[in-house]
Amino acid sequence: MTQPSETTSYRDIKRIVLERIRSGTWQPDSLLPNEQELAAEFSCTRTTVNRALRELAEEGFLERRRKAGTRVLSSPQRQARFTIPLVRDEVEAAGGRYRYALVSAELQPAPEWLSARLQLLPGQQMMHVRCMHYSNNTPFQYEDRWIVVDSVPEVTQADFSAIGPNDWLVQTVPFTNVELTFLASRADATLAGFLDVPEGEPIFTAERITWLQERPVTIAKLYFAAGYRMTTQI
Amino acid sequence: MTQPSETTSYRDIKRIVLERIRSGTWQPDSLLPNEQELAAEFSCTRTTVNRALRELAEEGFLERRRKAGTRVLSSPQRQARFTIPLVRDEVEAAGGRYRYALVSAELQPAPEWLSARLQLLPGQQMMHVRCMHYSNNTPFQYEDRWIVVDSVPEVTQADFSAIGPNDWLVQTVPFTNVELTFLASRADATLAGFLDVPEGEPIFTAERITWLQERPVTIAKLYFAAGYRMTTQI
DNA sequence: AAGTGGTCTAGACCACGCT
């Protein structure tokens, strides 16, 4: 099956190490041989061993510390990786026809909960955008977003009836840090109307807060249609 | 400009490349110079450039293809990484005192929805475990789990009044693939009782399906207390 | 056919953090 390659690659080493952990050859919390010894065993250089172990540590199976050595983590810190797609891509990937609709876009001073949340000055000017994303004209996501005008002054010129605020921001503010939160919220009357669900319906919700350097740029609350599931393979 | 360190490390290169993307020096969809040229510019070896670009590609900023070169992704595929902690760790990390309580553990044939979901034979024998996790004696999570007896025969001997099923599985089945889903569900009467919330309350829910090789091992539905938020920095 | 990234070798120096 595999290529008849004679050399031991870092992929081979990863596979072998995982097998030894799986089979219990290397018990949880036990120390692995050091890189030099493993390199000798696998007839390769320490560089190759290093890459294999480094990636396994990155993936949450090993813990590595200088001088202390490399240890098998007792309960692997499996990390879930979600690729957060653009709404349009998500809809189209599911075979739907995407449609965007602006609900409102208004300049407003930041309400108190927002100032506190984003560490803004009291009453700082914000662009408040609300919009809908449809898949085949069925409600897919309701978006409630605030953009800090001081951080993105061009936002006052943007035409959000033509382009969604997320698409606009991606094009305009090239780069950022993001804090992402998932939660379950309850559909109030407004939300129930936009998403076409009964009031009180549980709504899967994502909150994204975005910074440019240390400056807050935007907070978006994304309310997904009923029954939405966010899935990933680990 | 740069720090007085004379060598250019792969971290420096990552930083510089990100700055050039951020500042628009390298436009989205444009091609970067090849590794050899960058190595010359940064006065380092191609190996070092390679590591920097490889990691940036891994992080979703660049796309690399042999012969085609390295390209700036127009909309960076930012990936959210959630570290999924053990319940006990999560509670204790928040400063709470953890308590586990078994609700029920029974051998049952798999109901139809479950057989379909896990691709089981009809009526296959399952261990059905329900339990609660408390933080300072306040409900934190209700767990409803099914374990495939054929995949983990030892489960019939396990004493789930002493140890939680997740802890037990981690110790017993060393290794697996996982499918993780987040959703918002509604508290029915049972759930409302265990979590001490009104019926109908939106409940943040995680579903984990675990496989050993190709064999399904367990499906767990984890219902979190009201107001739970799952947060990550990207 | 040819250019690009993918990976490996053989060696070196260094920083961290146990003991």
Place this chain on the structure above:
DNA sequence: GCGTGGTCTAGACCACTTA
């Protein structure tokens, strides 16, 4: 102090993919 992993160099061959 000193052993371990962290990183870099200089070079090589190779695999893939596109022109």
